[in-house]
Amino acid sequence: MCKIMNVFGQNGRENLWMFFQAVIAVYLLILSVIDIRWKKVSVRSLLILLAIAVLCQVLCSKGELRMMVAGGLCGGVFLFFSWFTQESFGYGDSILILILGILSGGWNLLWILFAAFLIASVYGGIMIARKRYTRKNSFPFIPFLTVAYLGGMIGGVY
DSSP: OHHHHHHHHHHHHHHHHHHHHHHHHHHHHHHHHHHHHHSOOOHHHHHHHHHHHHHHHHHHOOSOHHHHHHHHHHHHHHHHHHHHTTSSSOHHHHHHHHHHHHHHOHHHHHHHHHHHHHHHHHHHHHHHHTTSOOTTOOOOSHHHHHHHHHHHHHTTOO
């Protein structure tokens, strides 16, 4: 693996990292539109994103292995909650959290989740106040994860 990382050099790895970030950003935006429109994201499309994230980590090696594992484990916890609550929190959202955890690492994933849940709660509160939603309504969460991830990416957090 070290030989692969040395082929690109430091500047090459940074450029490759930025390329992967752009690809992931576009992919997340597409997933967000799909989630808003159909409230369901295919596992196949998430597996493609997982492959892109793993390839990005292998070629760019931006984070430590233990932080990627911690991010993946956090996604695993969300998958358990999806199963336990019979998909009150969707499997697609949980799989995306797992992918973002592998991609950004444990600590960055916590910030992504904090921002996504904060934005979603403000959105939900506004919709309830405007009487468009009740407390029983659900809405897609992938767009909030996307906004949180893109915010951190643009802000240079990861």
